Every structure is written in structure tokens, then in C-alpha cells.
Amino acid sequence: MAAPTSIAFIGGGNMAASLIGGLSDAGWTPGQVMVAEPDAERRRDLSDRFGVRTTADNSEAVQGAETVVLAVKPQILGTVAEALGPDLRGQTPLVISIAAGIPLAKLRGWLGTDGPLVRVMPNTPALVGAGVSALYADDDVSEQHRLTAQAIMQAAGEVVWVAKEAHMDIVTAVSGSGPAYFFLILEALEEAAVAEGLDRETARTLAVHTAGGAAALARDTGEPSAVLRSRVTSPGGTTARGLEALERGGLRTALMDAVAAAANRSRELGS
Ligand SMILES: NC(=O)C1=CN([C@@H]2O[C@H](COP(=O)(O)OP(=O)(O)OC[C@H]3O[C@@H](n4cnc5c(N)ncnc54)[C@H](OP(=O)(O)O)[C@@H]3O)[C@@H](O)[C@H]2O)C=CC1
Numbered sequence: 001m002a003a004p005t006s007i008a009f010i011g012g013g014n015m016a017a018s019l020i021g022g023l024s025d026a027g028w029t030p031g032q033v034m035v036a037e038p039d040a041e042r043r044r045d046l047s048d049r050f051g052v053r054t055t056a057d058n059s060e061a062v063q064g065a066e067t068v069v070l071a072v073k074p075q076i077l078g079t080v081a082e083a084l085g086p087d088l089r090g091q092t093p094l095v096i097s098i099a100a101g102i103p104l105a106k107l108r109g110w111l112g113t114d115g116p117l118v119r120v121m122p123n124t125p126a127l128v129g130a131g132v133s134a135l136y137a138d139d140d141v142s143e144q145h146r147l148t149a150q151a152i153m154q155a156a157g158e159v160v161w162v163a164k165e166a167h168m169d170i171v172t173a174v175s176g177s178g179p180a181y182f183f184l185i186l187e188a189l190e191e192a193a194v195a196e197g198l199d200r201e202t203a204r205t206l207a208v209h210t211a212g213g214a215a216a217l218a219r220d221t222g223e224p225s226a227v228l229r230s231r232v233t234s235p236g237g238t239t240a241r242g243l244e245a246l247e248r249g250g251l252r253t254a255l256m257d258a259v260a261a262a263a264n265r266s267r268e269l270g271s
Pocket residue numbers: 010011012013014015016036037038039042058070071072073074076080098099100121122123124176177
């Protein structure tokens with residue numbers, strides 16, 4: 001007989017794999033995780049990497065699951081949730097949706113259940129336990145279900161709760177999409193170092209450790225970013241010249257535009 005499933009993932013793509021990696025490193029046993037994923041190659045990859053059980057059948061995945069994580073694209077969540085609803089009625093597991101943009105009320109309508117729902121926005125550094133997730137639940141969700149959702153997401157890194165569901169669109173634009181902004185900066189920094197004459201491996205080591213070091217310093221000291229920046233910037237030195245070039249190039253406004261555009265896209269996906 002199969003081991004009891006504690007968590008069922010519906011959709012075994014990039015974000016689900018990152019969360020499963022985080023859970024696995026945090027000591028969750030693979031037998032507690034079942035993944036429903038239509039693509040056979042992805043199913044094989046997930047069971048090879050993490051030892052989790054997989055199926056192509058969403059209904060099978062949720063049987064007996066205490067928690068169901070909806071990890072399909074927002075554009076197909078309606079179809080998937082409507083089909084899954086009848087399987088969930090009667091067993092009312094905790095349902096966690098990680099879909100960008102989709103409000104809980106909409107999801108509840110699709111599922112047609114009155115069980116506990118939590119909306120979460122994780123990010124891909126979850127794979128190495130360095131993610132950050134924002135969680136939102138309506139007032140009627142019990143403390144116990146909140147703590148369960150929180151414990152799952154803590155396996156993947158930091159957790160914050162937001163008080164208003166509308167804030168999830170902003171969270172999505174900052175921390176959900178945010179790793180991609182930093183990867184773009186890493187790519188560019190690495191390319192620039194190579195263009196100036198460093199070999200690629202050295203360039204990558206310098207770029208990655210500089211990004212990680214800056215983030216660790218901001219996290220561990222709690223000091224404002226502007227103060228930390230000023231400590232790097234010697235008067236008349238190299239950093240001042242570099243920062244001037246970044247301001248001239250519009251990095252600050254480009255990031256503000258990026259967050260506004262991504263938050264708007266999140267709102268569009270939910271409308
Ligand atoms: N990627 C990220 O950084 C983040 C993503 N998210 C959210 O996570 C969700 C998943 O995103 P992401 O992992 O990037 O997307 P992916 O496309 O990588 O993953 C979605 C997976 O769902 C599978 N799938 C398609 N149809 C079904 C179905 N009917 N039943 C079950 N599984 C199905 C897809 O298979 P196939 O490819 O064969 O269609 C795919 O493997 C989205 O809602 C996104 O908004 C949230 C935070 C961050």
C-alpha cells in the first residue's frame with residue numbers, strides 16, 4: 001500500500017520543484033509528497049531528484065492529502081480547480097495556491113468547496129532553502145491551518161504574512177519575480193567583467209559572491225540599504241563613478257517601472 005500523502009502538488013514545474021527541493025533539504029520524507037504533472041519527463045526528473053511519488057492524474061494525487069498546493073499557471077488554474085473541486089469535497093484539505101494574481105474568492109468559486117484556502121507567493125531560491133514567501137489568508141482560516149501553511153513555506157526559507165490580499169500583487173512583483181531582476185543584474189555584471197578582460201569563471205565567482213555578500217550584509221546588520229551603499233562609496237573613488245553611470249542609465253527608475261509593470265500584470269491575471 002502506498003504511504004499516506006501529506007502534500008500533493010498539482011503541477012510539477014519550476015516553482016513546485018523549487019519548493020520540493022526546499023522541503024526535501026528541510027527533512028520532509030519523499031513519501032509525504034505526491035506530485036501530479038502531465039509531462040512524463042518532468043515526472044521522472046522529480047522522482048529521480050527528490051524521490052517523491054508522481055502521477056499524471058490530479059484526482060489521484062489529492063486522495064488523502066492533508067495539504068494540496070496548486071502550482072499550475074494562473075491561466076489554467078480555473079480549469080484545473082473546477083475539475084479538482086469534486087475530489088476535494090468531503091475531505092477538505094488545506095489548499096495553498098501559489099498562482100500569481102488569482103484572488104482567493106475566485107479560486108473558492110472554481111473549487112466549489114468551503115475548506116481552508118491560503119494564498120502564497122514563493123520564489124525560486126526556495127530550492128536551496130533561501131526563498132521568501134508571502135502568505136495571505138482570510139479571517140476564517142484557523143490558526144492551525146495558518147501554522148501548517150507557514151511550516152511548509154518555512155522549509156523553503158523566510159515567511160511573511162500580509163494583511164491585505166491586494167498586497168499580494170505587489171509582493172509578486174517584488175519577491176516572486178524579483179530573483180529574475182537580480183539574475184539579470186548578475187548576467188550583466190558577469191558580461192561586463194568578461195568584456196573588461198576577466199575569465200568567465202572568475203567573473204562569475206566575483207559577481208555571485210558580491211550579490212550574496214551584499215544581501216547577507218543587509219540582512220544581518222539590518223541597516224538601511226542607503227547607509228550600506230554609502231560605506232562602499234569613497235569620496236572621489238571608483239564606486240561613485242560607477243553609481244553615477246547607473247543613475248544616468250536609469251537603473252532606479254527602471255526598477256520602479258519593473259515593479260509597477262509586474263504588479264499590474266498580476267492584477268490583470270486575476271481579473
Ligand atoms: N516560477 C516562479 O518563479 C514562480 C511561479 N509562481 C506561480 O507558480 C505557478 C507555476 O509556475 P511555474 O512553476 O513557473 O510554471 P511551470 O510551467 O514551470 O509549471 C507548471 C506545471 O504545471 C503543469 N501542468 C499543466 N497543466 C496541468 C494540469 N492540468 N494539471 C497538473 N499540472 C499541469 C505544466 O506541465 P506542462 O509544462 O507540460 O504544461 C508544468 O509542468 C504559477 O501559477 C506561477 O504564477 C509563483 C511564484 C514564483
